[in-house]
Amino acid sequence: MNKPRVLFVDDEPRILDGLRRSLRGRRQDWDMSFAAGGAEALDELAESTFDVIVSDMRMPGMDGAELLTLVSERHPEVARVVLSGHTEREAAIKVAVAGHRFLTKPSEPDAVIAIIEQLMVLTSQTHPVAVRRIAGAVRSLPSLPAHIDQLSAAFRGPDIELRTAVDAASHDVGLTAKLLQLSNSAFFGARTRIASVDSVVNALGVPTIQALVGLGQVLSSSLAWDAPAERHLSIAWRHAAACASIVGSMASPGNRPYAQAASLLQDIGRFVCVTGSKSCDGTVPEPVDAGCAGIPCRDVGVELLHLWGLPAPIISAVAARDTPQQASPSGLGVSGAVRAAHLLLQQTSSRDPSAGTHEDELEALLTHPQLASGSVDWHAAAAAASERAMQRAPE
Template identity: 30%
Template structure:
């Protein structure tokens, strides 16, 4: 495997190569100091993995990864951020499969590459492809959400751009206002227009409301599901997941939790009860939902979290990240069992009582 690392990581090269040797991996590591050198290497070599600094002299990480994606879509794309750059995480996820901390650590790099490979194997499953291919009408991609995300990530867009975009769709605007005026968000105060909603809710909550409205009302399939209850549960799990994970990846966790049950909207999937295994050869709704999100082009960490939220311990990804937060939040909101063995393995079991109390407090505030 050919691994290209772009940034000021020369000091870490010896440690990386030693760790790769210890893991018995057949990796060849190349370093590039800027965008031009990276593209020159990519033009001459078959690159399997590109780990790129977000920004440093001569490097524009998102632009470089976007160029690599266009020319070499099979490359695993990883973006490295330090503590001062964490606020940019959500805005740059369109071009990266995973985020890595700086300075780069070999174990994090290896875990990221393996987990992305595992997810690609899942999403390339012939069984899933056959199921999705046989559905006459797939739920449409959340086009307004995707446009809204672009607007909110554009520093040049005026403050009113998000409200204007939602207001152009009267049906969507009415759905968003209905949710905004529900007990979950309003706090007893009526919101009469989209611009007020943006100010009161904040951009992230507006984005979640638009996504929830499109996803849970955009499918025409009828699986006997109470969509309104599912939507409320998803919004609660979304808020809780963001609080559980915190930090720069909180919004990723919130979005993934919001979409964790989207596969239930697809016909022909298995929806086992909590603690049960899939009773037949139908794909699990979580995996089917992840496949659908992949078709929609959502960021890979969200797809990965949705695919594994029901069995977080099976993921190759080490540590407690988006998938772990989604598992905890969804289980607590749905009244299902949390995988305590998983939390014990990460040394996080002592946080579970506080998370349970947080879930209870949030539920009490929205009923």
């Protein structure tokens, strides 16, 4: 088997020399190439295949954001890492859209190695490379037309109400995923892993998010969608949003933010398959679950979350949404809670038509001490959540 290949790009030759030396220990495991600029890097990429590119941000001629954007278009299978010594928010946000992972200079070799090795892992068992290509091409996800106005109102005004901002952001799949991607990087000042949009907004600060939204690339218009695609995604969103609103009280306090994020992002793969990737023709896959050219949407979604470096419990729960769960006595876990919320919503008008109802499994899950101990009527809670979601994105 060929060794995985990594390409490092920096306009400062000393940085490349330093990386070459400090990563020498990996020379048995990786092939490493070094390019002194964007143009040179593109030449290298055109000549041979790479798995990961690690690029500086500010370079004369073609800068990192430009390079990584081109890479996302021409070589979507290459995972994109930013290694930058720049600290300005403005530049950071530009690159936030183009990159998958973000490292700051100075970074320890161990941190660089850890990220590169994570990105060498392809999550899909069945179509690893094809899934990587579809997910890798994604830079940001469009919002539902129904949400664009809400987000604009929440983020573009002169006086931003923190509460409104958090509420709007936490109901949008693309923005939530993007915020979690950024917030889990030291680049944007995060010290601990963050799983809730609430704390992301606090950690990044409203102006950063405003700039992100204002950049337009995150909040891209979805005018290009055809009506069936929009209807399909509205249904997926309602289900996800309703799940997210009840799963918080189902998961243990420690798991709550993960469960909420995983619920909202459970069908992120569909957003990618329907809208995002060039590899797909933009029509609604038939059957809806089939994804692009026989590649399951769920695989694409999981690969995207993996590339974007979201916390592992979120990725696992998204991956396992359609896997039957048992009420493990040790605890429901994030996956269990998300699955339980999903099955509860399957009995409401916000159901996911592509998934089954699995009533026996649901009954078993509801007997779990974590869910049975309180006096909550989960079915009623799910119906109410469904009702709220229907109001937010009417049919």
